[in-house]
Amino acid sequence: GFPGNYTDHTIANAAALLGAGRVVGVHRKAELPNYKVFDEKRYFHPGSRPTVVTVKGFRVGVLICEDIWVPEPVRSARAAGAELLVVINASPYECGKQREREAIARARVTDVGLPMAYVNTVSGQDELVFDGNSFAMDATGEVCMRAPPFVEGLYRVDFVRERGRVVPRSGPVAAELSDEASVYGALVLGVRDYVTKHGFPGVVMGLSGGIDSALTLAIAVDALGPERVHAVMMPSRYTSQMSLDDAADEARQLGVKYSVLSIEDVHRDPRDAGRGVRGAPGGYHGREHPVALPDAAADGLVQQDRTDAADHRQQERDGGRLATLYGDMAGGFAPIKDCSKLLVYRLAAYRNGLGAVIPQRVIDRAPSAELRADQKDSDALPPYEVLDPILAAFIEEDLSVEEIAARGFDRATVGRVLDLVKRNEYKRRQAPPGVRVSRRAFGRDWRYPITNGYRRESR
Template structure:
């Protein structure tokens, strides 16, 4: 006897802590999946009800009362349909668990406790949860489904347990954050799992931005042969149907929608857009304001902001001084006009002169680091004043290369509520700017081709203080991302004294990074929750 079951992968964008709003989104999704896709089962991401990661909200007892009410409301809405939804649970002993609920035909029928609790990189699940050790397999319309949660699929034991308990198909709920290589890692991991268990896996991922994390979606269904039979788009909410055909002991995933996946540059660009858009939207800002210098970092940041929010939600401010080149002024204004954003120029010379007069006993005629920082801090103060008056959040424009070595000014160009390029190396800034101009030419060509400069003193270029960016980014990657020692990095072909100098700059700049704005994580080792170094420490390597 044959049986067909229609599953919808519900790739949605919940908001952390907004349980009422998330339940409303879940109920709307169930209705749409039923009416438009004829769904038998709707599979939601990990921790759908609270959003992920809820962090120390999980320590609030009231949270679990709200979650229990949410589960009851969702159960009442599941008439003639089933769903799998993620949530946290606290038992009568006060122990907490990361759960998946099977809800069908108006009732909460079964649940699964996550077994593998990640405690690396951005994950702190062992801080909050206890681990499960049992499979959960449910039968619906003649097909047996095994439930797993995120990290469980990266280990072989939970999947084998499910199959041994009778599962025909694995349903895997995920809140898997974006990094540039992550989707390929997911595909390779699931191919290993299906080789081991010889069963199909349906992988449903969250989408949306949450502080520095971006969830890229990209949900997919993989057959027992390791073929992707259904693929959801990246970076947008989506409902993607997957049809399962069962005949005797044979399970077949029917071919379905295969959304195209992004190439490298557009994938990172979309992640930056989504991270900024959701941070602004979910935190209730009216829009964003940024300093547009005529350089490539602010130029790329402006393009991302407009693409993410719309030109009417973005204000650009040029703040020239005597060291600002005319072409910087021209290029900044040209880009603002090309993107259709509100643009204002505020010369800072009068303010600088007032500070210089007030500090006449301290400053001298020579332009040094104090005078350079003073210019940056005047600009930061102006941007924050505009932010306070308009409700627009200041967007910082520093890139990862600058953040790494401290080539930025505390309370100056570092001010802001969010920093889209914080995890984007300078070499990638150029790649993304070139990519963005293939969509429409909004970044003036000479912004991309001229030598980068902070324009804080006469004839200044970045390479007066830093190595060439190709070399700098390679050393930063080796030390920060790969944890290589100075001697190991030198063996890659870099001069040992230059390697040591860059490493000293990285280590000495931790105190700045601790005070910096959040920014989108795109690498597997971003500064912040990924890489946690003590500010005060005496460690060094020979």
């Protein structure tokens, strides 16, 4: 695939088919997606003709990605004489996407009665991960070969002519992964490609003793190896001994470089300087300081090591109030930013199933940012069993307060959560990128204004 020029100097999303050392055909993509993370109509002009070329006696119809998500380009290729469809793709991952791809492909091949080779790239690019999972499908919609996800490789499929029709020979069919396994694979690939393609020698990340940073550490090690990961615990007066012990245990089990950099002295001075502001040191500013100060401390290590900084913030912190600019939002890349809290727990259990690296009491303990004595996430947010489905309904399904409340949630709680999401848009605009794993994530496919002269209260 490449950006191809028309004679009028407009640009097409194009694919070239090579044979015998030369270009035997060029297809210009007809269907240009302009939704979610796609903006192709801004840059490309659509093609208007099918591309069918002869390769070793087979009439091959060449298509690109979105061309098969509607019937017309496939039917046009069949009408132009195609006996076999070859589709190249840069189809981004989201949980459950492979089932959707194969359902679409099945609808197309059964409609026109032709087999298909579906080829998808494998890579990470910013927040997008392309998971591969290429496959071959016969004209009845049966998958005859499927490559494994998240693994680059050369996978051969033989097409033969039988009784006047082209059919694919059966080959290995990789099993479909569980949701947890596929999300974890996407996170690992996203981290590996982000760090490696930028030429960073490794990452520095904060390790708090909590579930989010524990999972992020495991992902980083699985993506890069322990020799490229430096974990830093930055305790304050509110950090519990349990957190200190568990963070050290996690670093030891995964074999990473581990440092303890206390921020207590740094924390004390800003509190003294701010005394009397908004009433008391335990007020708003006092709560924010323990999170905000590690930014400067960790940045010194990042600059010293010339590494990238990994952020372990997840979706609820992006969506609600438990995220601090220049604090836990600091970093170069946020691997789990699109993971809900309940998904974080499921991923931790999945990773421990491969080999225990996250202490069980980290999973069992009540989540806390340890911003003040005896603080718990539940002090500021509804239980995650309530919060997660509300966020998913609003962010991924575009449901209103009334529609979400109709699912059995307290209306006042729904209104409060949605207000928090809207009020914190200014924070999300300043956040680092992270891997997209849901149908709709904060980032390229979430376009919500920061400033509104009129804002309706959701409550």
